Amino acid sequence: MEKIDWDILGFNVVETKSMFKATCKQGETWQAGALVPYGTIELSPAAGVLNYGQGCFEGTKAFRTANNRVVLFRIDLNAKRMAVSTKRLCIPEMNKTFFINAVKETVLDNIDYVPPYNKGTLYVRPIVWGTAPAIGVKPVEEYTFMVFVSPVGPYFKGGVRPLHLKINKDYHRAAPKGIGNIKAIGNYSASLYPLTKAKSEGYDEVLYLDAKDDTFLEEVGTANLFLIKDKKLMTPQLGGSILAGVTRDSVLKIAKDKLGLDIIETDITLNELYNSDEAFCTGTAVSVSPVGSITDDDGVHSLSDGNIGPYTMKLKELLVGIQREDIDDDFGWLFPIE
Ligand SMILES: Cc1ncc(COP(=O)(O)O)c(C=O)c1O
Structure with missing residues (x-):
């Protein structure tokens, strides 16, 4: 792992060790998934997400606390919202336990990237896309769910200010x-x-x-x-x-x-x-x-x-x-x- 200067973190993508990946076919349920090395992915140019925007995501954070442990904040609500988002976009509805476990696994594997207490947070981005090809407008046959993370500092330049x-x-x-x-x-x-x-x-x-x-x-x-x-x-x-x-x-x-x-x-x-x-x-x-x-x-x-x-x-x-x-x-x- 390259040394990170925690004092100059902005809200940018920093590559980490791994990301979670799972796939699911239309009509099936989300189940198996695994951590893979962080990196680029391959997509068909006809992928549902690229052509018709069939995709949704979540955003949450992991915090290193005063008790020197790492915690997620109300991840159950993100899981609930992801279930609503996926259903609305005709993506196989995300199961809440599956979602929470995927997020926890990804954060645990990238724990060294959680900034020290008071120096920033680990932003967590669960995202799901229609990856199968489609030329006509319709929900596609296959979907990929990924969770990647990035250490971040303040969202707005200049920190907390009006x-x-x-x-x-x-x-x-x-x-x-x-x-x-x-x-x-x-x-x-x-x-x-x-x-x-x-x-x-x-x-x-x-x-x-x-x-x-x-x-x-x-x-x-x-x-x-x-x-x-x-x-x-x-x-x-x-x-x-x-x-x-x-x-x-x-x-x-x-x-x-x-x-x-x-x-x-x-x-x-x-x-x-x-x-x-x-x-x-x-x-x-x-x-x-x-x-x-x-x-x-x-x-x-x-x-x-x-x-x-x-x-x-x-x-x-x-x-x-x-x-x-x-x-x-x-x-x-x-x-x-x-
Ligand atoms: C459009 C929009 N509204 C509100 C929020 C705040 O939601 P949350 O507090 O769950 O991050 C977000 C960020 O996720 C957003 O993108």
């Missing part, structure tokens, strides 16, 4: 009754153009509005959105076009149980966001990231005077504290790797 979001009403992320509520690979290809445009203008991410009326907040490109107003924690309700984030669910539970905040999942307008006391977004990759400003057609709306709000800070500390075992895991969210 983010600058851009609203661009020319683009939606997902439509009602579409596939925004699953982790379909196509959702992310659709986001690349608005994201690249926003980044070239100096913004960190895109904030999407609802596809029906352009009125209600949906989510950020790779994260869910929250605001705090008068000790109430509000987040857009899950209506089918928003991804049900594992971090979203965790922050809601922490805010209610540990901070005594009122939790409101509802439709939220831009004006409510602009008048909030604090706003932040959540995700496996971004953790809890404060929102500093939102720019729309009318100009820039600054939040929290550009600072990180006190509740945002507290929620981040509590979430990361549980993940790194700085504080007790009262919720039973950690899955040790042994």
Whole structure:
């Protein structure tokens, strides 16, 4: 293993020792699989995933904790979401135990790549594709599931700092009754153009509005959105076009149980966001990231005077504290790797 400088990790692909691989035919169930050396794969140019985007994935992290062990965080929820995603895309529905075991096996075999406590995390990417060829539009006959990992640092350059979001009403992320509520690979290809445009203008991410009326907040490109107003924690309700984030669910539970905040999942307008006391977004990759400003057609709306709000800070500390075992895991969210 090449020496890694843990102090300069970004959010990039670092090659590791191994990856998990399994295949499954349409109509069969996921079962056998094995670790193989990390490396490239061969695909038919007619593979279902390449032609018709039949593929979905998950994202989770392994943490090295204060108790010097490696843990996964709420992997049962990723397993559940993968089952929903695969079913929706006509991929053989992923069995939850199979999924969790594959992730655990991959992390264990690559344990040396889990950054030291407080220096980063091991990002885990389970992904499944239609690999059999198809020329007509249909679910293909065979699928490949892989799990690969990469040590990562902060998602946004500059670490924890208030983010600058851009609203661009020319683009939606997902439509009602579409596939925004699953982790379909196509959702992310659709986001690349608005994201690249926003980044070239100096913004960190895109904030999407609802596809029906352009009125209600949906989510950020790779994260869910929250605001705090008068000790109430509000987040857009899950209506089918928003991804049900594992971090979203965790922050809601922490805010209610540990901070005594009122939790409101509802439709939220831009004006409510602009008048909030604090706003932040959540995700496996971004953790809890404060929102500093939102720019729309009318100009820039600054939040929290550009600072990180006190509740945002507290929620981040509590979430990361549980993940790194700085504080007790009262919720039973950690899955040790042994
Ligand atoms: C579109 C989108 N929304 C929200 C999230 C946050 O989900 P989670 O907290 O499960 O990582 C992600 C990241 O996975 C995402 O890609």
